[in-house]
Amino acid sequence: MxxxxxxxxxxxxxxxxxxxxxxxxxxxxxxxxxxxxxxxxxxxxxxxxxxxxxxxxxxxxxxxxxxxxxxGLAFYPRDGAAGREAAVSALARRMLAGEFTPSEFTLRIHRRYGHALPLTERLAQLDDEYETLEYGDRTEAEVDAEVMAEARKLAARS
Structure with a gap:
């Protein structure tokens, strides 16, 4: 690039x-x-x-x-739907670049959007999974891998 x-x-x-x-x-x-x-x-x-x-x-x-x-770039009005989606993609790129961990990424998404944004629903669910790792049958590495896969999809959106 x-x-x-x-x-x-x-x-x-x-x-x-x-x-x-x-x-x-x-x-x-x-x-x-x-x-x-x-x-x-x-x-x-x-x-x-x-x-x-x-x-x-x-x-x-x-x-x-x-x-x-x-x-030739897009302007996103404050708190608009297009801006929210672009921000999710930007955060995904930042996480993939190593600026924060997968669990920090899901926590940020979950706190900002909860379970209300369809684009990030799976990330909110994965954040919930981080909270229950000690009781479930998945490891942190498995959840991290799924978060990374979701982030790659989101990063490729824009």
């Missing part, structure tokens, strides 16, 4: 995570800076990357639509 492709994916993931409140505006600005360094360059991206940490939480919402449009 070319560095600009990876930077665009990382920016898109940060935007999705921002849309569900998983990361703050300064994280999105940081991803915009990384995208500029990687070779993506549009006027809107430059303005977004120029935000200070103090400005980020206030200005990101207004600056994102234009910057993302110029790059």
């Amino acid at each position: 070319m560095p600009t492709e990876a930077a665009a994916i990382a920016l898109q993931d940060h935007v999705a995570l921002w849309s569900v409140g998983e990361v703050g505006g300064s994280d999105v600005v940081g991803a915009a800076c990384d995208a500029l360094v990687a070779g993506l360059d549009t006027p809107g991206l430059r303005v977004l990357a120029a935000c200070t940490r103090a400005e980020a939480d206030y200005d990101v919402h207004d600056l994102l639509p234009a910057a993302l449009h110029e790059l």
Whole structure:
């Protein structure tokens, strides 16, 4: 994958995570800076990357639509269904990259979405399984493997 492709994916993931409140505006600005360094360059991206940490939480919402449009990326309104699905995929990619364990991944998904989001229902069930490992007939490694398989499917969605 070319560095600009990876930077665009990382920016898109940060935007999705921002849309569900998983990361703050300064994280999105940081991803915009990384995208500029990687070779993506549009006027809107430059303005977004120029935000200070103090400005980020206030200005990101207004600056994102234009910057993302110029790059051909999706803007996810706060707490929208498309943003939730994209955020789940972004979290799956982060877990697969080793940023957190499979059990931490299922816990984050379960706490945020419970059993209400069809896309993550199996992950919520697997989080429940982690809680009952000592009473069941499955090992942690078996549950981890199933979480990893689910995460690979989710990561491939976008």
